[in-house]
Each structure stands twice: as C-alpha cells, then as structure tokens.
Amino acid sequence: MKKSILFVDDEPNILAGIRRMLHQLRGDYDLRFSENGEQALESMAERPADVIVSDMRMPGMDGAELLATIQQQYPHTIRIMLTGQADDTSILKTVTVVHQLLAKPCEPERLKEVLHRAAALHNQLTDGHLKDLITGISSLPSLPSVYARLQDTLKDPEACLDDVAAIIEQDIAMTAKLLQLVNSSFFGLYQKVESPARAVKLLGLDTIKVLVLGIQIFSELKAPGQKAAFATLWQHSMAVAQCSKRIATEASDNLDLINNSFIAGMLHDIGRLLLMSQLGGDYAAIIETARQEGARIETVETRQLQTTHADIGAYLIGLWGFNGDIMEAIIFHHQIDRLPAKSFSAALAVHLANHYYYLRYPEHVVGQPPPLNTDCLAALNCADEAVAWMSECQALMETDEDN
Template sequence: MTKKKILFIDDEPNILSGLKRMLRSIRKEFHLEFTESGKKALEIMEKHDFDVVVSDMRMPGMDGATLLAEIQKRYPYSIRIMLSGQANEESIMRTVGVVHQFLAKPCDPEYLKAVLLRVCALHDLMAHPSLKEMVSQLDTLPSLPKVYAKLRQAIANPDVPVSEIAAIIEEDMAMSAKVLQLVNSAFFGLFQKVESPARAVNLLGIDTVKNLVLGVGAFTEIKASSKVFPVKELWSHSLIVGNCAKKIAMTQSEDNDLIDNSFIAGLLHDIGKLVMLAKMDKLYEKTTLLAGEEGISLRSAEKRIFNAVHDDFGAYLMGLWGMPGPVIEAIGFHHRLDNYPDNKFSPAIAVHLANAFYYEKYPDTITTAPHAVNIPHLEAIGLSDNIEQWRELCSEILEQEGEL
C-alpha cells in the first residue's frame, strides 16, 4: 500500500525538529517532509503530490493562510491543516474556507497522530480514481452559495451587529423568505411570530442562521428536478436529519463546534445526490429505478452505474467549498462507520444515527433497502447503550416531517 505523503511547514527550525521527533513512530505509515517557508512548500508541491499539508500560521513572507489558500487553488485534493500557536479569533477567522482543520500549539502527539490518520482516510474518499473520473465528466461544479460566503466573511468580525447579518440575508429575497418560513415552522418551536431576519438571528443565534442559509443556498443554487427522484422531499429529509444530529450531539458534548458541525453535516449529508441529479439527471434517474427494481440500496445502484457513491461526491464538494474536516468526514463516512478511523463520538456518528432514525420512521420514502443503525460499530466503541435514548430524542423532531 502506498504511503500517505504529508508536508509540514514552519519557519522555526526547533518546531520542525520537535515535529520530527514527535512523529517518528508513524514513519512506517506515512512519508513525512518538512520545510521552513511557504515559497519552498509550493516548490516542493510542484514536483510531488501531497495528501495532507500542515502549516504554521505566522511566517515571514507568506503566512499560513495565504499559503493554504494557494494550495487550495492549485491542489484541491490535498487536505489542509493549520497547526499554530496563533489561535486567536482573528487568525482562526482568516483560515475559514481554506483550512479543513485548525489545531492549536502545543498539540498532544497522540491527538495529532489521530487527526493525521483520520484525514488520510478522508483523503482516500476525496481522491478515489472513480470519483476523479466522474468529476472530470462534469462541465462545472456548484460554487459555495454567495450569501453564505458573504455571511461567513461578515461573521469573521466578532463585533458584527445583528442588523448587518440580517441585511446580508435580505439581499436575497428568496433566501430571506425561506429562512423565515423555516423559523416560523414548528421545527424550531419558537412559539412566536418571527417577521424579520434580524429577529430570527436574535432568537436562533448567528451560527444557526448561518448554517440554515448554507443549506437553503445549496438547495436553491444546485438546480435539479426529476419525475423519479423526490428532490423536494430531499430538503425536508436533510433539514430533519440536521436537527436530529444536532440534538444527538448535544447529549454527548458541550463543544459548540461539534454540535454545529453535526447540524451542518446532517443538513448537507445528501448533497452528493443533488449534484449528481443536477449534472447527470438521466443516469441518476436510471440509478433510482435500478435500486427500486432490484430492491438494493441507492448506494449499491450508484456504485454499479457510476463506480462512485453520493457520499464520496458530497465529501469531495464540501472539501472544495472549504467546510471543516469533521463536516466532510461525517458526509463521507455516515454510511460506513466501520471505515471511520476514530473510536469516539463524532458528527459522523450523529448523522449516521439521525439518517437511520428518519428511515425507520418513514420507510415508504425510499423504494430501496433501508438504512439501519450500525449496532456492532456502536457496541465496539461503547455507545450502543445510548441508542434508545437518541431514538426517543429524535422522535418528536421526526413528527414534523409534514410541516416543512
């Protein structure tokens, strides 16, 4: 098996020496290279492909954010990690949309090794030859929704007023109307009429509204229609899975990043289906029909026709959009937890469970093999005792299917 190649960039020789010592035990599994500047890193990458790039933030000449933005442009298949002691609000916000993971120095050696193992597994999904072949057949890939990108930029300012966030949403009337429709549904249980985006932001919080905008934007900008595939129901399904995944995550952690990433990943877990349908509608309709006729899962039918599956495609697209690593991992692994190289609770597990609970409740919404909870995997990592609690927690949200 070919070793994964990882490039480390830091302008301090002592830091690089420390990393070499820290990672000595994984040299049999990885090919590691080290360099002291962004310029040298780009020169190295012109000659060799790297699966993962790990950069410091503050470096003379070309800083880490600038370097990783250039790598994103030139080598989109490379996973980008920021490992930096400059873990303040401003530096983190500069990496939004560029970095898959942000790790603060000093970083625990075992944690760093675990992250590297996980992102290399993710890279296998994003860089699979069959996926590359399918992507190469498309004329264009969807861009990150513009309103979301503008929101993300505004939120980089910790002092941004709610009125500015609301004004950005209101620039897109369709977006504004859809967000208000969702906020006023039973889905959020606010028990009061919300008549403006500003009020929605005040009640739900900037992060929740930002994530809603991303989901709405993705589903409106990626145009897809079909007589065979239920596109309209896909949005309702995705929103419910996102909310269930968030509720499940809240029982396991108070980490806001983990909770938010579970919601975003649930919202976008099937985005690969939407893109495949939008770009290859006839073939994807054929895939849907094949699954129904033979009683196999949609993923099995996708594999037969495309030699790739929607979760790989979704993970790839989210990588190009600059989503956080845990979101990409959840989208890529929610159907195959056995291949996920982590034994702790994660957004991938939250989305897997939420998706399975949805299809337990609404088996008639699919004509293919059901998505079952992976009980053996949850038993193996000590989480199986929580399944019934999570199922009960999601039952109330699942009752809202008809209201969205």
Template sequence: MKKQILFVDDEPNILSGLRRMVRSMREEFDCLCATSGREALEILDKNQVDIVVSDMRMPGMDGAELLTLVKKLHPRVIRIMLTGYADDKSVLRTIGVVHQFLSKPCLPEEIRASLVRAGATYDLMSDSQLKELISGIGSLPSLPSLYVRLQKALQDPDTTQTDVAAIIETDISMTAKILQLVNSAFFGLYQKVSSVSRAVNLLGLDTIKALVLGTEIFSELHTSSKVFSVDSLWNHSMATGAFARKIAALEYNDREMAEDAFLGGILHDIGKLVLISFMPARFEEAVLLAREKEMVLVEAERQVFGAGHDDVGAYLVGLWGLPGSVVEACCFHHRLERFPGQELSPVLAIHVADVLSHQLHPDEIIGTPSGYNTEYLARLDLSDRVESWHNLCLGEQ
C-alpha cells in the first residue's frame, strides 16, 4: 500500500525539487505539499498522511511548532525535519519531537533512503494487531520526568556539564545508580569515579542522558514475576548497549553513531518491560510457551499477543519522539531482513550486540536464543567481521 508524504516548505521551488527527488518512488509514495504550517495541519486533518517532511524556517508557524502539533494531534505520523541550521536554537526545540533530521541541501539518495526507512518503520508501528494490543494496555508510560528535565536543560546552549550533574544529584537513587554504572565493567574506566560531575565529564552528555533514561524506565516500569527477571533484562540491555557502541565505534569512527547505538541497545527490549508491567499474565504465558516449545521469545509473543516486544517498543519510543535510529533498533533488531538499510548501521550493531550479550549469559535466555542473521550479513559482505566483533566485546570477559 502506498504511503502519503506531506512536504512542507514556504518556497515553492524547494517543494518542486522535493517532489522530483521522490518521483522515481511513485509506486511506493504519493506526495502532498503545503507552503505553510497552517496549510499542512489542514491537509493532515483531511488526509491519511504517513510521513511529514518539514522545513525548519518558515514565516508564521515554523517547523518546530508544526511538528510539535503533529506529534500531539497525529502521533502515528513519522516526523522528519529538513534544516540547514543545525546550530539554530529553534532546532533545539524539536528535541523529543522529530524522528529524524535531514540537512539542507540534501542529496536525493539521502531523501529517498530516509523515506524508505520511515515507511518501513510506520508499517510496523501501524500494524492492526499492534494497535489492538496497545489499546489493551491502555495508557502507555510517559517519558521519565528526570529525562525530560535534562532534555529541557540541554535545549539551552549555555547549559554546562556541572548544570547536568546538579539535576541528576537532586535524585538520590539516580545519583547512586549513575555512580554504580560508571564504575562497572560496562565502561572499562581505569579510575574510581566518586562524583556525578566527574561521571558526566568522563562519559559525556549523550551517554549520561541514555543512562538516565534507561535507569528511570526500568525503575518505574517494574513488576514482580516468578518466570521473568527484570534485573536480568536490565543487565542484558546494558551489555547490549555497551557492545553496540563498541562495534559502532570500531566500524564508523563516528561518535554520534556510537551513542545512537548505545541508546538503542539500552532500549531495544523496552517492549518486554511494557508487556510484563501492563499485561503480566499474558506475557508470562509467552515466556512459558517459549520455554516449553523451545521457541525464540519474540515468536512466542506473536502467538500470544499477535505482536512482539519489538513492535511495542518501536511504537512507544516513536510516540516519545526518540531518535529514528532508536525506533529502528526496537523495530528491526530481530528481523534485519525487513530493515531497508543496506549498510552497517546502529540497527545491525545492536542486532549483533544482542546476540553477543546472550552468549555472555546463556543461562538468562528465555526459550531458544536468537542467532545472527547470516543472510543479511552476507548481503552486506560483513560475515568476516563477526569474529572481530566477538573478540572486541567478549575477548576480555
């Protein structure tokens, strides 16, 4: 089924250029255009739009305001920002709102690749069985309060690492958890860290944000179960994040990409946490089915719920407005064959890290462990990299 894209820009020439860029994809996408935020909202009210691509700087309602309203009024729509002003303060207002940023000018292949990925993600997030499952859960959890405070503080370009440390230190349990984590084997630091300020300085703001988000989610969405260990899930998620970052850093030499892999690794199984917290009886049924039939847990979930924790996780972090790479990590880490990217990506790093983490703690696996997607690795000519990734992450364990 075709997707509907809405391009929003106050310059007609740019809109014409965007339409030309995706003309070769007319079998997959239909294009709508708007020259203002108000016009875009009117189109959204009258049409089933799947993806909005908006310019940032527009007179009247700018892109940040528009996409904030789109998130509120049409939360299932994928939101992409097109901007040439990466350091503009207005861009910072879109934290938690935009799924993906594209820079202007943007190459046609970049636009097309982003739309293909967004369309694939939307398919999973809009699955009818998933919608039924989500409606059974009722209200999904909101972004944790401390993470929201950090996000707001970081929108201010004058915020310092000392300011961030002061926010974390207002929460005693968070302070203790951050110090515990920074001194753990996950980070391999060769010095004892005894203050949050020092932890922020050593790890950087992106890592601290990821830790705060993961820690708060796991502490708030917590339930007791005789067949499922939330503590084991936390350890697995942390290990997956740490391994994914190592793999991404090795292959990309790109700090932002490595941090995306780290955050995606921490949150890749968040759907399990939602299911065990809000639908414990049915999730335990899936756990027992996976053990009895020696199935991969996500396949047992699909039998019980009609959707898996990967679907639920992608839906949740998409609604939260977390980076598109995190949504993709939740969506595709168990099914790389459906991921449209044809390069080594954070999703692939997380897929490999997930397998490696289970190899490290095989006693914590529920049912049958999921293995490497060997066909996908071969298609990308990366099969010979697996041993290097294994040695990098598990060589010193």
C-alpha cells in the first residue's frame, strides 16, 4: 500500500507548487493537501496519513498546535515542519512535536529525500511484531524527569544557563555522576570542573542535556543480576556517543547533525537496555544464544522476538518526542542500507562508531560483531575518509583507557 503524505499550508500557491514539485512521486505516494489545521484534522479523521508536512505560521491553528494534536491522536504519523519564518520562539514551540524542521524554500531533491526517509522510518515503527512486543511490556518508561524539566525550562525565552545548572544541582547523585563524566579524559578538558554551571559553560547545553539523559536512563532502568552488563552497555554508549560526534564533526559543519549524532550515539542501544530490564532472563537467554551460535544479536532477536532492540529503541524515543534524524539513526544503525539517504547522516555516524567500538573491544561483542557497510560508504564517496575517522575514534578510546 502507498504511503500517505498530507501537506498543510494556508497559501494555495504553495500547495500548488508542492503538487507540481512532487508530481513524479504520485506512483509511489498518496499525496493529499489541506489549507488549514482544521481541514487537516478532518482529513486525518477520515484516513490517517503516514507523514504530515505542515507550514508553521497559519491563521487560527498554527503548525505547532496542529502537530501537537497529531502527536497525541496519531503518534505513529511522522511530523515535519516546513517554514520560512522559523524564529527562535517558533523553533522552541516545535522541539518536542516535530521529527524534522525544514526551511522554505526547500530544494525539490532535499524534500524528496526527506519524504523517502520518513516513509522508511514509518515502515519500521509500524511493524506489527514491534507493536505486539511493546503492548506486552508492562510499562514503557517515561522521559526521565530531570531531562524533562530541562526541556520545559528551555522553552522559556527568559531561561539562562544558570537555570539549567540549578535543575541539575537539585539532584545530588546526578551532579556527582555528571561531574565525574565531564572530568574524564573523554572530554579533554584541561581544568577541573567543579560545578554543573561550569560544565554547561565549557561543554555546551546540548552536550550536558544528553549526558543528563543518559545518566538518568541508566540509573532508572534496572535488571537484577545484570549489573556488569549494564556497566558495559554504559561504557559502550558513552564511547559510541563521543565517536559519533567526532565523526560527524569531521564530516560536516552542520551543528544539528553533529548534536544529533552525539544524542543518537548515546541512545542507540536504549532498546537493549529496555529489553534487559523488562524481559530479564528471557533476554539474557537471547544474548547467550547469540554467543553460542556466533550470530549477530539482532538476528537472534528477530528470530525470537520478531523485532530488534533498534526498532524498540526508536519507538521509545519517538514517544519521548525526539526528532526523526535521531530516531532513524537508532533504528537503522545495524541496517544502514535500508535508509534511503543520499548524504552523510547521524545514522551513518552511529553505524561507523558502533563498528569501530567493537574493533577496539572485541571482548564486548555478543556473538558476531556488527559489520561495516562498505557499499554505503562507497555510494556516499567517503570510504577514504572512513579510514581516517576510524583512526581518530581509536585514539579517542585509547585516551580514555590511559586515564
């Protein structure tokens, strides 16, 4: 069945232009058009769209309000904002309701790539076996409280870095763990950091937010008898986060891509964490089967659960409101060939970093190590660069070992 894409804009000329731009895609997608939010909701009620692309500023219900409603009523719909008036206040309104924010005018090829990627992501998130497993889990964790409070604070245009630090400092255990991390060799700081406020100023808000999120996730999700496995997964997640960011920094000067790579690297195995905590011995048996057979962990997961930790992780962070680039990095990091991307992406950064980690630490491999997709590197003309990126990542991990 064709994927359905709904475009919403109060300017008929804009909709007509999009219709002409995407004319050749009519055979691949069911393209629908609405001129305001109310009309779009009526269309969704008749037949939910798989992807919605909305303008931001519209009379009556604006794009942020529309997509917030879509998020609540149709959580599996991929939400994209297309706007030419993205001031800071508007962007803050969309932080937790859009999977992707695109600027007008958007080049035809760029829009087509985004739609293809959105369709691929939707396919994975709506797989029936994934839904069955998620339904069987007693309770999905909510977005960690400290991180959620940071997000809420940052929606206030009057908020400052000291406000962020004050939220972190209210949690003594969080503060201690955060300072331990930022003073590690991973961050290469040449001065001791003694307060969250100083950490925010030196490393930046985006980095601190991700560290807070990771710390709280690994603190709150528990699995009796698997303390060592949790510790190894935390080390792995931190290393992949740092290496993903390093690779993205070398490959691009796009700050959003770099930040998304760091976040996705930290969260790429959150599905494994959830399965370990929720399925306990059953998931431990899956890991042991992968070891005994020398098989890739996701192969055994698919055989026994009919889905993978990558699918489950992306589903969870989608519920938490993270953007589509992060979701696709998590869901495709083991199968980068299924992501229809024509340019460097956070997904590729995580795919590479994950592979480099297991080259450095083969003792942490469960079953068979994740292979490197050389065809994807060749298609994106970055095979040579990948050799240099591997060397940088190996050096980064060696530095941490030495301290």
